[in-house]
Amino acid sequence: MFKILKKRALNEQVKLLEIEAPLIAKKAEPGQFIILRINEDGERIPLTIADFDRERGTVTIIFQEVGMTTKLLGTLNEGDALLDFVGPLGVASHLEGYKKVAVIGGGLGTAIAYPQAKKLHSLGAEVDSIIGFRNKDLIILEDEVKAVSTNTFVTTDDGSNGCKGFVSDVLKSNIEAGANYDLVIAIGPLIMMKVVCDVTKQYGIKTIVSMNPVMIDGTGMCGGCRVLVGGETKFACVDGPDFDGHLVDFDSAMNRQKMFKSEEAQSSEHKCRIGLGGKCNG
Amino acid sequence: MANMCPTKTPMPEQAPTVRNKNFKEVALGYTPDQAIEEAKRCLNCKNKPCVSGCPVNVKIPDFLAFIAEGEFEKAYLKITETNALPAICGRVCPQENQCEGKCVRGLKGESVAIGRLERFAADYYRENCIAKTNKPTSNGKKVAVIGGGPASLSCAGDLAKKGYSVTIFEAFHTAGGVLMYGIPEFRLPKDIVCKEIDNLRNIGVDIQTNMVIGKILSVDEILESGYDAVFIGTGAGLPKFMGIDGEALNGVYSANEFLTRINLMKAYKFPETDTPVKVGKNVAVIGGGNVAMDAARCAKRLGAENVYIVYRRSEDEMPARNEEIHHAKEEEIVFKTLTNPTRIIGEDGWVKGLECVDMELGEHDASGRRRPVEKKDSQHIIDVQTVIMAIGQSPNPLIKSTTDGLATQPWGGIIADEQTCATSKEGVYAGGDTVTGAATVILAMGAGKKAAAAIDEYIKNK
Numbered sequence: 001m002f003k004i005l006k007k008r009a010l011n012e013q014v015k016l017l018e019i020e021a022p023l024i025a026k027k028a029e030p031g032q033f034i035i036l037r038i039n040e041d042g043e044r045i046p047l048t049i050a051d052f053d054r055e056r057g058t059v060t061i062i063f064q065e066v067g068m069t070t071k072l073l074g075t076l077n078e079g080d081a082l083l084d085f086v087g088p089l090g091v092a093s094h095l096e097g098y099k100k101v102a103v104i105g106g107g108l109g110t111a112i113a114y115p116q117a118k119k120l121h122s123l124g125a126e127v128d129s130i131i132g133f134r135n136k137d138l139i140i141l142e143d144e145v146k147a148v149s150t151n152t153f154v155t156t157d158d159g160s161n162g163c164k165g166f167v168s169d170v171l172k173s174n175i176e177a178g179a180n181y182d183l184v185i186a187i188g189p190l191i192m193m194k195v196v197c198d199v200t201k202q203y204g205i206k207t208i209v210s211m212n213p214v215m216i217d218g219t220g221m222c223g224g225c226r227v228l229v230g231g232e233t234k235f236a237c238v239d240g241p242d243f244d245g246h247l248v249d250f251d252s253a254m255n256r257q258k259m260f261k262s263e264e265a266q267s268s269e270h271k272c273r274i275g276l277g278g279k280c281n282g
Numbered sequence: 283m284a285n286m287c288p289t290k291t292p293m294p295e296q297a298p299t300v301r302n303k304n305f306k307e308v309a310l311g312y313t314p315d316q317a318i319e320e321a322k323r324c325l326n327c328k329n330k331p332c333v334s335g336c337p338v339n340v341k342i343p344d345f346l347a348f349i350a351e352g353e354f355e356k357a358y359l360k361i362t363e364t365n366a367l368p369a370i371c372g373r374v375c376p377q378e379n380q381c382e383g384k385c386v387r388g389l390k391g392e393s394v395a396i397g398r399l400e401r402f403a404a405d406y407y408r409e410n411c412i413a414k415t416n417k418p419t420s421n422g423k424k425v426a427v428i429g430g431g432p433a434s435l436s437c438a439g440d441l442a443k444k445g446y447s448v449t450i451f452e453a454f455h456t457a458g459g460v461l462m463y464g465i466p467e468f469r470l471p472k473d474i475v476c477k478e479i480d481n482l483r484n485i486g487v488d489i490q491t492n493m494v495i496g497k498i499l500s501v502d503e504i505l506e507s508g509y510d511a512v513f514i515g516t517g518a519g520l521p522k523f524m525g526i527d528g529e530a531l532n533g534v535y536s537a538n539e540f541l542t543r544i545n546l547m548k549a550y551k552f553p554e555t556d557t558p559v560k561v562g563k564n565v566a567v568i569g570g571g572n573v574a575m576d577a578a579r580c581a582k583r584l585g586a587e588n589v590y591i592v593y594r595r596s597e598d599e600m601p602a603r604n605e606e607i608h609h610a611k612e613e614e615i616v617f618k619t620l621t622n623p624t625r626i627i628g629e630d631g632w633v634k635g636l637e638c639v640d641m642e643l644g645e646h647d648a649s650g651r652r653r654p655v656e657k658k659d660s661q662h663i664i665d666v667q668t669v670i671m672a673i674g675q676s677p678n679p680l681i682k683s684t685t686d687g688l689a690t691q692p693w694g695g696i697i698a699d700e701q702t703c704a705t706s707k708e709g710v711y712a713g714g715d716t717v718t719g720a721a722t723v724i725l726a727m728g729a730g731k732k733a734a735a736a737i738d739e740y741i742k743n744k
């Protein structure tokens with residue numbers, strides 16, 4: 001069992017848990033993820049390692065309550081424990097050797113991008129963080145991101161924080177204003193990553209995206225996580241989750257996300273009825 | 283006096299149209315009377331060809347004689363002298379190519395039902411006898427076993443009995459390997475596998491789940507942390523796709539994904555359990571092995587109306603166990619043999635059909651089978667909404683890519699000595715599917731056994 005040492009709500013739907021997992025903490029690197037299972041009948045879900053502390057032996061996960069499992073996870077408290085916690089999975093991001101990097105987080109993607117910004121900062125790169133949310137109540141990790149960035153831009157779709165627009169617009173205007181990025185990291189909804197890649201393609205800037213398809217094992221055994229990259233089938237859990245954004249087939253990835261839509265709705269509903277799912281009016 | 287009936291004593295089974303709607307075990311097993319009757323069909327011939335046909339040389343005539351005398355416990359103990367997992371092997375071994383294939387009774391009529399009797403003895407013992415587990419005294423030496431499939435279980439069991447302190451590191455949340463995530467409940471109830479795993483725990487084997495070796499720990503780190511030897515039994519879990527158009531469409535699964543959702547994650551109980559699985563009205567399963575049969579029979583049980591096995595050779599070349607082919611047909615699975623898929627057709631991102639061509643058998647190829655060649659102008663489309671790829675698996679590259687000095691085959695298999703299972707790396711042994719490529723439970727167990735003996739020698743002489 002893997003004990004929850006700390007719990008914090010970052011906004012209404014996004015929570016942070018710090019989990020006791022010393023062996024994973026020892027090996028974890030930015031860009032990697034874990035797979036967890038809450039209980040015996042539970043689903044295995046992947047979540048990014050948002051932070052880790054090798055000395056204290058802890059791994060931090062940040063998740064948005066979108067469906068059955070993440071909602072149940074949100075009901076757990078400090079002192080509770082998870083049945084299974086596997087990792088670190090996936091390939092660590094290659095962040096060495098860059099001078100100036102734009103790290104872009106869309107919504108929850110901010111949590112996934114944060115460890116990369118942090119690592120780049122510690123390697124001495126200049127980091128411009130561009131993080132975007134639907135409205136100001138959904139902003140997460142602003143202080144954490146600021147602490148590791150040279151410049152931080154926070155946008156909202158509805159302008160409720162005073163900076164209306166999309167992250168891709170900010171990126172574009174930064175590039176036009178002369179920011180000489182040698183790398184862009186974009187993590188967020190598929191459509192956001194696609195738009196960012198369309199921008200960076202024009203300027204020929206290398207762009208890394210993080211693909212989050214449905215996963216089961218996370219070890220390359222089921223092939224459910226396959227994505228098309230440069231015309232080849234890749235398994236996001238072992239070949240990724242980071243890929244060259246200019247090679248990713250986003251349309252196919254967006255389609256594959258729909259695979260279990262109706263079952264996901266059914267699962268959430270079922271658990272509501274029998275009262276295991278916690279609050280799920282979302 | 284031997285029972286001279288030319289055919290096997292039939293084993294009670296769930297009726298095909300009942301069982302193709304549930305996940306309960308298909309074959310119900312012999313009653314004691316049926317077992318005695320069947321065991322009496324053994325002629326106790328001098329050469330014992332059956333024994334040489336068994337990869338672990340179970341003393342078959344001896345255990346059959348015990349059954350014929352009603353000494354079921356003794357029969358079980360006789361089997362376990364050489365086979366640690368009889369309840370499993372009795373259910374899943376391809377007996378027709380092994381013991382039963384060599385049985386003299388098979389020359390005129392059917393062989394003795396050795397597999398069914400092995401299963402009977404094991405089930406009888408599990409249900410009626412109290413296992414004598416005496417925890418062996420420790421010899422103070424530690425061995426790590428990577429993976430929790432049959433190769434690893436048999437290796438761990440043998441080493442533990444010799445006094446080693448054995449730790450199994452398994453990537454999944456449960457040990458058992460293909461026995462848990464691949465072979466469905468209706469063929470191999472998971473309770474039986476769990477019981478065997480519990481037996482290992484009872485003799486002191488420590489099973490650590492959620493440990494993906496190569497990620498959380500490397501083989502070298504395991505050796506450095508005080509283990510005297512390592513056995514790698516990580517199987518052949520990497521699914522193959524055909525590389526045809528349309529494989530990224532929704533509705534296309536690897537058999538691994540489909541079966542893992544159903545067996546390991548118990549998606550057949552969804553929404554009682556949380557993991558979903560989805561099948562269309564018509565399902566095509568591509569392949570002709572046990573994996574394909576299992577996927578097809580699961581699809582039927584999940585409510586598909588028409589399930590097709592699409593196989594490019596003829597039925598004679600199908601690698602699946604005879605019993606599985608027979609059961610699949612009884613359950614109304616439609617066999618489209620000499621049919622090769624060329625493209626998956628989609629609509630709005632979902633599978634809509636499978637384009638195939640007809641094949642005919644040509645010259646013999648390297649595998650000794652006749653090579654299928656395409657018939658001209660035979661293109662046609664099968665109307666399906668789900669396509670399941672069951673065309674083979676290869677070893678996962680994770681261990682290879684994280685272990686220095688471990689020699690592997692070009693196709694990814696770990697190179698190991700056939701007799702000792704020793705690899706190119708000192709103190710590291712390997713066996714099962716990760717060495718041979720996808721094979722059988724009994725061969726994997728045999729390899730685990732050989733490795734245990736060799737590891738014992740190695741550590742004693744170290």
Ligand SMILES: Cc1cc2nc3c(=O)[nH]c(=O)nc-3n(C[C@H](O)[C@H](O)[C@H](O)COP(=O)(O)OP(=O)(O)OC[C@H]3O[C@@H](n4cnc5c(N)ncnc54)[C@H](O)[C@@H]3O)c2cc1C
Nearest residue numbers: 045046047048062063064067068069070212213214215264
């Ligand atoms: C490598 C990786 C890293 C991720 N990191 C994070 C993270 O740090 N924080 C976070 O909040 N989310 C992350 N996700 C997404 C997270 O796994 C899903 O939100 C979660 O599985 C949803 O489960 P659910 O039962 O709550 O929702 P469901 O009702 O099952 O599904 C809701 C949505 O989640 C997607 N989803 C469902 N099951 C899976 C699955 N097994 N794997 C991936 N997506 C799935 C569905 O496509 C759907 O869009 C990550 C996914 C991957 C693959």
Ligand SMILES: Cc1cc2nc3c(=O)[nH]c(=O)nc-3n(C[C@H](O)[C@H](O)[C@H](O)COP(=O)(O)OP(=O)(O)OC[C@H]3O[C@@H](n4cnc5c(N)ncnc54)[C@H](O)[C@@H]3O)c2cc1C
Nearest residue numbers: 429431432433453459460464495517714715721722723726
């Ligand atoms: C659907 C299906 C049906 C089959 N039917 C039959 C049948 O009827 N009869 C028969 O004889 N054979 C059958 N087989 C084949 C048989 O199951 C295999 O040959 C046998 O299980 C191989 O055993 P193994 O121990 O080598 O590997 P596996 O059973 O594959 O076990 C390997 C284990 O290692 C774990 N692992 C992998 N990588 C790592 C890692 N890096 N770290 C830690 N753990 C790891 C895996 O999670 C797995 O649990 C079938 C196979 C399948 C898939």
Ligand code: FES
Nearest residue numbers: 218220222223237
């Ligand atoms: S999650 Fe199964 S192969 Fe990637």
